[in-house]
């Protein structure tokens with residue numbers, strides 16, 4: 375007897391024609407796909423619904439430990455499964471920062487109890503923790519190393535070239551970077567200090583700050599003979615540059631940078647639109663869309679960065695950077711799908727196939743033997759994004775009031791129904807296994 379059969383849904387795999395079939399899952403893995411599969415302990419009727427490989431959000435900030443008034447692993451993972459996300463990778467800028475094996479193991483232990491979605495954590499690099507980084511190389515539940523090349527939320531920062539090179543030469547797991555030049559940010563700090571409004575945020579953290587840092591880190595990757603995963607690219611210049619550097623990098627963009635632009639976002643939302651790297655002008659956004667379609671972009675990550683409305687609504691520059699997003703990433707992509715800017719195949723590529731490849735996971739395809747993670751959608755349902763429906767402790771979304779066609783209806787996490795029709799069930803998320 376199978377654990378779960380999802381019946382009669384339209385299965386859509388990357389670069390394949392849709393097929394209507396049943397999916398049987400046992401012990402967390404897809405066991406059989408076909409019809410008349412037999413008995414199961416649990417059944418889900420997916421008639422009229424579209425089933426895509428379980429989506430992976432490879433960049434979230436869930437704030438536990440230390441800042442759990444903003445988010446914790448329970449609320450963050452609840453938001454994830456409500457948004458059709460089966461797996462998340464969480465960042466190390468918690469309090470204290472996650473920079474040792476011990477701290478990663480603590481997070482894994484907590485997530486095993488509390489997480490509704492499958493999970494892995496990044497370990498942060500500091501100037502002197504190479505020994506700790508080496509300890510996590512084969513640890514299931516650690517997806518890689520995160521480096522803040524420019525300062526953002528929290529106290530993680532590392533931009534000394536010789537230390538970066540040492541890490542790049544000695545570490546084989548994925549290395550993900552927040553790429554803004556700390557030196558240039560400091561040289562121009564007077565722009566921030568004399569700012570009269572949040573519009574000065576993207577003048578201070580300008581396109582050149584991002585480009586200089588990205589060029590530097592690609593040089594380091596080249597010299598070390600390995601790749602770097604460059605997070606949340608925000609400028610057209612970086613996209614143009616990275617297009618010819620694909621041997622040395624993988625590239626992420628966020629739905630925020632693909633959807634919001636300056637000055638309009640700052641005019642209408644003020645400090646709620648503040649994030650690092652910043653929301654920039656429309657020409658940059660167009661460069662990101664081009665990069666997405668010409669193969670430069672590998673993944674979409676939410677950079678879910680929850681802060682409470684109270685914290686966000688203080689005057690710039692004392693307002694924190696970041697917006698929630700794990701629950702709205704897929705809905706926003708469905709909005710862009712309706713507008714003809716992206717198709718479902720590309721969404722599967724950027725949020726299932728490619729993250730699975732980059733991080734060596736047994737995920738990304740609805741095929742026998744793959745992990746039993748499914749994102750189930752009603753592509754025809756019209757609904758409204760609201761603040762009230764957000765499970766994040768932040769309790770708001772920059773996208774409230776948007777009309778969306780297409781809704782995550784069910785999220786299957788390792789063969790368990792984690793979310794069905796906006797109801798979230800008992801946490802059963804598992805550590806992500808790495809196939810390195």
Ligand code: DOR
Pocket residue numbers: 435467526527552648649650651679680695696697
């Ligand atoms: O805007 C941001 N917020 N960018 C980051 O890199 C960090 C994030 C956060 O953790 O708040």
